[in-house]
Amino acid sequence: MNFKLKVWRQKDGRSPGSFKDYEAKDIPSQASFLEMLDILNEVLSERGEDPIAFDSDCREGICGMCSLVINGVPHGPGKGTTCQVYMRRFKDGDTIWIEPFHAAAFLPVKDLVVDRGAFDRIIEAGGYIDVRTGSAPEANALPVPKHDADLAMEAAACIGCGACVAACPNSSAMLFVAAKVSHLGLLPQGQAERDSRALHMVRKMDELGFGNCRNHYECEAICPAEVSATFISRLNRDYIVASTKAAVSV
Amino acid sequence: MSTTLDSKVPSGTLDKKWDKHRGESKLVAPNNRSKFDIIVVGSGLAGASAAATLGELGYNVKCFCFQDSPRRAHSIAAQGGINAAKNYHNDGDSVFRLFYDTIKGGDFRSREANVHRLAEISLNIIDQCVAQGVPFAREYGGLLANRSFGGVQVSRTFYARGQTGQQLLLGAYQALEQQIAARTVEMYPRTEMLDLVLVNGHAKGIVARNLVTGEITVHAADTVVLATGGYGNVFYLSTNAKGCNVTATWRAHKRGALFANPCFTQIHPTCIPVSGSYQAKLTLMSESLRNDGRVWVPNKKGDSRAPNQIPEKERDYYLERKYPSFGNLVPRDIASRNAKEVCDDGRGVGPGGLGVYLDFSDAIRRHGESTIRERYGNLFEMYLNITDENAYETPMRIYPAVHYTMGGLWVDYNLMSNVPGLHVLGEANFSDHGANRLGASALMQGLADGYFVIPSTIANYLASQLGKKVSPDRPEFKAAEQEVRDRIKRLLSAKGKKTVTTFHRELGLLVWDKCGMTRDAQGLNEALQKIPAMREEFWGNVNVLGDGEEFNQALEHAGRVADFLEFAELMCLDALERNESCGCHFRTEHQTKEGEALRNDNDYCYVSAWEYAGQEARPNLVKEPLAFENVKLTQRSYK
Numbered sequence: 025m026n027f028k029l030k031v032w033r034q035k036d037g038r039s040p041g042s043f044k045d046y047e048a049k050d051i052p053s054q055a056s057f058l059e060m061l062d063i064l065n066e067v068l069s070e071r072g073e074d075p076i077a078f079d080s081d082c083r084e085g086i087c088g089m090c091s092l093v094i095n096g097v098p099h100g101p102g103k104g105t106t107c108q109v110y111m112r113r114f115k116d117g118d119t120i121w122i123e124p125f126h127a128a129a130f131l132p133v134k135d136l137v138v139d140r141g142a143f144d145r146i147i148e149a150g151g152y153i154d155v156r157t158g159s160a161p162e163a164n165a166l167p168v169p170k171h172d173a174d175l176a177m178e179a180a181a182c183i184g185c186g187a188c189v190a191a192c193p194n195s196s197a198m199l200f201v202a203a204k205v206s207h208l209g210l211l212p213q214g215q216a217e218r219d220s221r222a223l224h225m226v227r228k229m230d231e232l233g234f235g236n237c238r239n240h241y242e243c244e245a246i247c248p249a250e251v252s253a254t255f256i257s258r259l260n261r262d263y264i265v266a267s268t269k270a271a272v273s274v
Numbered sequence: 275m276s277t278t279l280d281s282k283v284p285s286g287t288l289d290k291k292w293d294k295h296r297g298e299s300k301l302v303a304p305n306n307r308s309k310f311d312i313i314v315v316g317s318g319l320a321g322a323s324a325a326a327t328l329g330e331l332g333y334n335v336k337c338f339c340f341q342d343s344p345r346r347a348h349s350i351a352a353q354g355g356i357n358a359a360k361n362y363h364n365d366g367d368s369v370f371r372l373f374y375d376t377i378k379g380g381d382f383r384s385r386e387a388n389v390h391r392l393a394e395i396s397l398n399i400i401d402q403c404v405a406q407g408v409p410f411a412r413e414y415g416g417l418l419a420n421r422s423f424g425g426v427q428v429s430r431t432f433y434a435r436g437q438t439g440q441q442l443l444l445g446a447y448q449a450l451e452q453q454i455a456a457r458t459v460e461m462y463p464r465t466e467m468l469d470l471v472l473v474n475g476h477a478k479g480i481v482a483r484n485l486v487t488g489e490i491t492v493h494a495a496d497t498v499v500l501a502t503g504g505y506g507n508v509f510y511l512s513t514n515a516k517g518c519n520v521t522a523t524w525r526a527h528k529r530g531a532l533f534a535n536p537c538f539t540q541i542h543p544t545c546i547p548v549s550g551s552y553q554a555k556l557t558l559m560s561e562s563l564r565n566d567g568r569v570w571v572p573n574k575k576g577d578s579r580a581p582n583q584i585p586e587k588e589r590d591y592y593l594e595r596k597y598p599s600f601g602n603l604v605p606r607d608i609a610s611r612n613a614k615e616v617c618d619d620g621r622g623v624g625p626g627g628l629g630v631y632l633d634f635s636d637a638i639r640r641h642g643e644s645t646i647r648e649r650y651g652n653l654f655e656m657y658l659n660i661t662d663e664n665a666y667e668t669p670m671r672i673y674p675a676v677h678y679t680m681g682g683l684w685v686d687y688n689l690m691s692n693v694p695g696l697h698v699l700g701e702a703n704f705s706d707h708g709a710n711r712l713g714a715s716a717l718m719q720g721l722a723d724g725y726f727v728i729p730s731t732i733a734n735y736l737a738s739q740l741g742k743k744v745s746p747d748r749p750e751f752k753a754a755e756q757e758v759r760d761r762i763k764r765l766l767s768a769k770g771k772k773t774v775t776t777f778h779r780e781l782g783l784l785v786w787d788k789c790g791m792t793r794d795a796q797g798l799n800e801a802l803q804k805i806p807a808m809r810e811e812f813w814g815n816v817n818v819l820g821d822g823e824e825f826n827q828a829l830e831h832a833g834r835v836a837d838f839l840e841f842a843e844l845m846c847l848d849a850l851e852r853n854e855s856c857g858c859h860f861r862t863e864h865q866t867k868e869g870e871a872l873r874n875d876n877d878y879c880y881v882s883a884w885e886y887a888g889q890e891a892r893p894n895l896v897k898e899p900l901a902f903e904n905v906k907l908t909q910r911s912y913k
Contacts, residue, residue, distance in 0.1 A: 052550050054549045055550070056554075059553065062552070063552055066773050069773045069819060070773065070817070072819065073819075075828060077825055079342065081346055081515040082348060082350065082351045082515040082516075083515065083554060083555045083557075084555075085656065086350050086437065087341075087348070087351065087515065089346050104659060108659050108660070110660070110662075112662065133825060134486075134824075139486075141342070141343065144343050144344075144451060144461075148451045148452070149455070152448035153407045153448075154452065155449075157326070157402060158398070158725075159405075160401040160404065160406075163360070163400045163403075163404040163405075163418060164360075164417050164418055167412075168412055168416050169416050170412045170414050170416065173412040173416075176407075177409040177434060180409050180434075180441060181440075184345055207409065208407050211407050213404070213405055213406070
């Protein structure tokens with residue numbers, strides 16, 4: 025298969041970027057999108073042109089490192105991450121636009137690579153259960169209803185890729201925060217810090233320049249881990265309860 | 275030969291050794307811990323759990339990873355589960371049985387005391403992870419669910435859907451982030467360790483490159499902990515992430531750390547077959563699928579009928595036929611070799627005949643599609659996405675692929691290498707899996723090392739280092755930094771014709787062919803001839819564009835491939851020297867009449883630890899004899 029590519033090139037975070045035209049030729053239809061870029065990069069390197077920088081690591085859809093906007097859609101067509109898009113989804117001769125994830129809180133690094141360290145900052149603010157290593161009680165001492173455990177797992181499935189932010193017209197990180205607040209808040213182990221977790225993570229998210237949620241649900245539609253937007257309602261509820269408690273107890 | 279190895283295994287009965295060791299270990303008082311700086315390289319299960327726990331104890335920790343966030347380390351991709359001898363199923367499991375299964379699974383080439391400690395700690399790991407909020411699968415009564423896994427006959431594997439590695443890593447990552455917020459850990463993402471710095475023979479720091487700016491920096495510490503994973507990508511195609519590499523451990527090796535058992539590489543039986551030369555990596559389908567899937571090929575060679583057109587009596591369920599008591603759940607090395615054997619016999623399926631069927635139709639008939647979907651839904655989806663085939667309707671096609679490396683830097687019972695102050699955890703060390711790792715044991719080892727072993731044993735080294743802080747201004751740091759700069763300059767100035775990937779692919783094909791699922795002296799000798807030539811060509815003809823002071827992925831890859839080109843030679847040499855078969859190391863010259871690995875316990879019951887002897891010089895072999903006092907060495911049988 026052959027494709028015409030319009031690829032965002034940007035030397036580094038300080039330089040302006042622009043789209044450049046490339047041709048990807050003789051691409052096998054079973055190749056993944058990133059393998060198509062690998063093939064193109066080999067051609068560019070042989071021609072002495074700077075290969076296109078993009079992030080990827082596990083290439084099996086779980087590490088969350090790959091982060092391309094393909095034809096305007098974060099992670100491109102279908103469910104799943106960029107690395108799980110296969111070229112058979114496109115038509116021979118298609119023109120494909122490739123950009124990085126855009127959001128004020130995701131700083132450009134080079135070409136298609138962005139810095140999503142803001143997500144780590146949000147987790148630092150409270151996305152954990154404080155348990156000193158070695159101090160845990162026997163694992164089966166605390167039964168967790170299967171329904172709660174399953175629901176917690178659905179939220180915990182978030183891979184932290186940032187597609188939810190890239191898809192949101194407001195660049196909101198609500199789905200990311202909601203996933204972690206719900207995962208830990210649904211479990212009995214997470215109750216002690218449930219209020220402070222919701223408060224601190226939301227405050228940090230605001231502080232880092234992510235936008236507000238306006239219920240567009242683009243995040244849910246795009247999420248490769250299929251994290252449901254109903255977790256946002258759960259986050260809102262936890263946040264209101266926690267804020268109220270905080271206000272009353274002052 | 276100057277180096278001798280002291281494994282520092284404590285005396286006493288097997289089940290009391292770890293307790294005794296902790297009781298006798300040195301301690302660093304809480305008020306002194308903040309005086310010690312610890313460098314942790316790697317943020318997977320072992321690195322993140324170590325960094326978080328050491329930070330929590332009050333040490334000053336610097337943690338480095340090459341990914342953009344510690345949460346992306348490749349532990350995240352582990353699917354199946356984590357073992358623990360909880361005996362929740364009341365099916366006869368015990369710490370001793372987990373120990374025994376692991377020793378036997380490793381074909382009696384691991385250290386008894388380390389493996390027993392691992393089995394003991396497995397209990398604490400599950401407690402810790404549950405308390406952190408890892409959403410393990412549960413029964414309707416709310417208690418933890420278990421499943422069985424290859425190589426064992428009890429149900430001791432804990433799992434979180436097909437994403438166990440992800441959930442355990444996120445638990446460790448969250449603990450790490452908590453410590454980062456508490457400023458006990460300073461995190462350096464997108465930073466790659468390029469050399470180890472020794473001061474008076476002790477590991478006292480590293481040289482690292484900021485992958486965004488290209489800046490080279492040195493970092494001094496009281497001790498260095500490597501948790502940098504395995505070297506499976508020496509084969510180019512593997513189930514490892516693209517970035518996984520041998521650089522940190524290889525650099526440490528060149529600074530004096532012994533590399534143990536490099537030829538012990540595990541080929542995982544259930545991966546999606548290769549589809550073309552453009553392919554960047556192979557995708558694993560969790561071994562847990564073998565619980566419900568039946569492996570078969572057609573009886574007839576070159577049978578090109580669709581699988582559902584082949585009647586039951588014309589199918590060969592070869593694992594069930596040859597191994598009636600374990601059936602499809604034989605250990606990985608046996609499952610892989612048998613797949614190769616039937617494909618070599620011309621009975622493989624799919625493009626190129628390099629595949630076997632993994633068929634779920636019986637399980638779907640027995641349990642219903644919804645149960646199978648609940649157990650493996652995400653794996654079936656992944657398979658559909660990659661191959662465009664629906665495994666609920668047609669059998670999966672699978673083929674073995676490189677997955678895990680049991681070899682690694684040699685460590686003693688304290689997880690310290692022969693270089694004082696250099697500790698090595700997780701897949702990066704050699705210690706617990708012998709010649710073959712059992713399923714659901716990698717996660718267990720990574721977390722055991724990080725959460726429970728190193729926080730206790732590191733004090734044995736640190737207690738002797740109070741007041742011996744070294745400055746990064748010392749000449750040793752300057753010299754190491756200069757070497758790193760010179761090497762980068764050499765890579766950039768070759769300006770040759772071949773891309774880094776081309777070299778990597780060529781090396782991978784060679785070692786897969788000569789040092790893969792089966793090996794023999796002739797092939798290994800050929801590889802040993804070819805690798806130095808490849809290396810020479812690499813340095814003369816590699817094409818790395820751009821410069822060192824920028825984000826340059828080709829340069830990162832080039833440095834890693836340069837190290838693989840050196841490491842591959844050691845791997846083949848080790849495979850040649852070990853003139854026996856054991857576990858994953860299958861020398862065709864040494865097999866039983868039934869085609870199983872034939873060990874030679876009289877001559878090879880030792881750990882092969884290799885000492886670097888200089889560029890292009892033959893490394894020295896140092897042997898650590900393995901003593902088995904609690905298990906009887908037997909020919910593994912899974913019949």
